Amino acid sequence: MTRDTAAAARQKARIVLIGTGGTIAGRGASPVNTSAYDCSVLSIDDILADLPVADSLADITTEQLFQVGSENFGNVQLLQLGKRIASLLERDDIDGIVVTHGTDTIDETAYFLHLTLKSPKPVVVVGAMRPPSALSSDGPLNLYNAIVVAASRLAHGKGTLVVSNDEIHTARDVVKTNTFKQDAFKSPYGPLGFVVEGKPVFYRLPARPHTVDSEWSINEIEALSHVGVVYAHGGMNDAIVRAILDSGVKAVIYAATGNGNVAVSIVASLVEARKRGIHVVRGSRTGGGVVIRNAAQPDDLYDWLVTDDQPAHKARILMMLALTREHCTRKLQDVFWRY
Structure with missing residues (x-):
C-alpha cells in the first residue's frame, strides 16, 4: 500500500x-x-x-x-x-x-x-x-x-x-x-x-x-407502556374503543376525522377512558395539518391531549416515551408541542 x-x-x-x-x-x-x-x-x-x-x-x-x-x-x-x-x-x-x-x-x-x-x-x-x-x-x-x-x-x-x-x-x-x-x-x-x-x-x-x-435516553429505558391507536370512520360505534381500553393500554391515540373531530357515539367511551386513568390523545386521520386544542372538542374539560401535527402511529411513539417520565396531562401536552 x-x-x-x-x-x-x-x-x-x-x-x-x-x-x-x-x-x-x-x-x-x-x-x-x-x-x-x-x-x-x-x-x-x-x-x-x-x-x-x-x-x-x-x-x-x-x-x-x-x-x-x-x-x-x-x-x-x-x-x-x-x-x-x-x-x-x-x-x-x-x-x-x-x-x-x-x-x-x-x-x-x-x-x-x-x-x-x-x-x-x-x-x-x-x-x-x-x-x-x-x-x-x-x-x-x-x-x-x-x-x-x-x-x-x-x-x-x-x-x-x-x-x-x-x-x-x-x-x-x-x-x-x-x-x-x-x-x-x-x-x-x-x-x-x-x-x-x-x-x-x-x-x-x-x-x-x-x-x-431530547429528554429521553435509550440507556435509561427498560420498558415502554402499551399505547393503542383507534382509527375513526363514519357510522362508528364505541365497541372497538372499549375493547382497546380493556387491553391494558396506558393511552390511546384517536385518529379522528378532520381536525380531530370525535363523533357523539364515541365521546362517552373516551371520557370514561380518562376516568380510568388512560390518557386520550386526539389526532387526525387526514395525514396532514395541526389538530387544535379545545377546538373540535373541549379538551380541557375532558383532560384530553392533542397530537399537534403528528400522525397517529408516530404520536404513539412519542406518547410511549413521554409516559416513561411523565403522567401529568399538562406536561404531556407540552411534550407534543415541543417535539
Missing part, C-alpha cells in the same frame, strides 16, 4: 451496517415480482455483497440483529435495536450507523431512535420498496446513498435520518405514503436534502429537539 493509499484508507468513515430484514433483504420468484415476494431472506452480508462499490465509500462492518419484516417490530425490538446502536455510537472507532429495515414501520423505528440516541453521530435507516431480485430494485441505490450520508460530516447533529429515492428525510416528519411506488416516503415539509451524484446536499435542518437535546 502506498503512502497516499494508506492516508485515504485512514480518512474513510467507519460505518456499522446493521441488518434487520425487510424488503431490502427480500427475494421474489420472478424479476417482475415487485410487490409479491419473500421478505427478509437475505443476510446483511448478502445485501452488501451486491454493492461492491460500498468499500470505496467507507470502512464497513456488518451485524445481523434481526431478520424480520418490520410489521413484526414491537417494543422489544425497538429497545434492543436502540440499545445496540447506543453502545456502538459510544465507540471512538465508529463514525456512523446504517440500519437496513422494512419500510412498513421504518418511520416509527427511525423516530424512536431520533428521540432516544444521545449522540450527534449520523444514524441512517434505509429500506427498499422492491426486493433485490426485482427489475429496477431501489435497494442498492438506497443503501449506497445511506452509506454516503452516514459517512458525511454534513449529517452530524441532524438526528436519525431516513434515506430513500435520493431524498434525505428527518425521522420526525417522514411517513410512508404508498404501498408499492418507489417514491413512497414523504415529509409534510419536504426532505432535509438530497443525494446528488453520490454526494449529500442539505437545504434545511430539523426544527424540533432530538438526540442530544
Whole structure:
C-alpha cells in the first residue's frame, strides 16, 4: 500500500451496517415480482455483497440483529435495536450507523431512535420498496446513498435520518405514503436534502429537539407502556374503543376525522377512558395539518391531549416515551408541542 493509499484508507468513515430484514433483504420468484415476494431472506452480508462499490465509500462492518419484516417490530425490538446502536455510537472507532429495515414501520423505528440516541453521530435507516431480485430494485441505490450520508460530516447533529429515492428525510416528519411506488416516503415539509451524484446536499435542518437535546435516553429505558391507536370512520360505534381500553393500554391515540373531530357515539367511551386513568390523545386521520386544542372538542374539560401535527402511529411513539417520565396531562401536552 502506498503512502497516499494508506492516508485515504485512514480518512474513510467507519460505518456499522446493521441488518434487520425487510424488503431490502427480500427475494421474489420472478424479476417482475415487485410487490409479491419473500421478505427478509437475505443476510446483511448478502445485501452488501451486491454493492461492491460500498468499500470505496467507507470502512464497513456488518451485524445481523434481526431478520424480520418490520410489521413484526414491537417494543422489544425497538429497545434492543436502540440499545445496540447506543453502545456502538459510544465507540471512538465508529463514525456512523446504517440500519437496513422494512419500510412498513421504518418511520416509527427511525423516530424512536431520533428521540432516544444521545449522540450527534449520523444514524441512517434505509429500506427498499422492491426486493433485490426485482427489475429496477431501489435497494442498492438506497443503501449506497445511506452509506454516503452516514459517512458525511454534513449529517452530524441532524438526528436519525431516513434515506430513500435520493431524498434525505428527518425521522420526525417522514411517513410512508404508498404501498408499492418507489417514491413512497414523504415529509409534510419536504426532505432535509438530497443525494446528488453520490454526494449529500442539505437545504434545511430539523426544527424540533432530538438526540442530544431530547429528554429521553435509550440507556435509561427498560420498558415502554402499551399505547393503542383507534382509527375513526363514519357510522362508528364505541365497541372497538372499549375493547382497546380493556387491553391494558396506558393511552390511546384517536385518529379522528378532520381536525380531530370525535363523533357523539364515541365521546362517552373516551371520557370514561380518562376516568380510568388512560390518557386520550386526539389526532387526525387526514395525514396532514395541526389538530387544535379545545377546538373540535373541549379538551380541557375532558383532560384530553392533542397530537399537534403528528400522525397517529408516530404520536404513539412519542406518547410511549413521554409516559416513561411523565403522567401529568399538562406536561404531556407540552411534550407534543415541543417535539
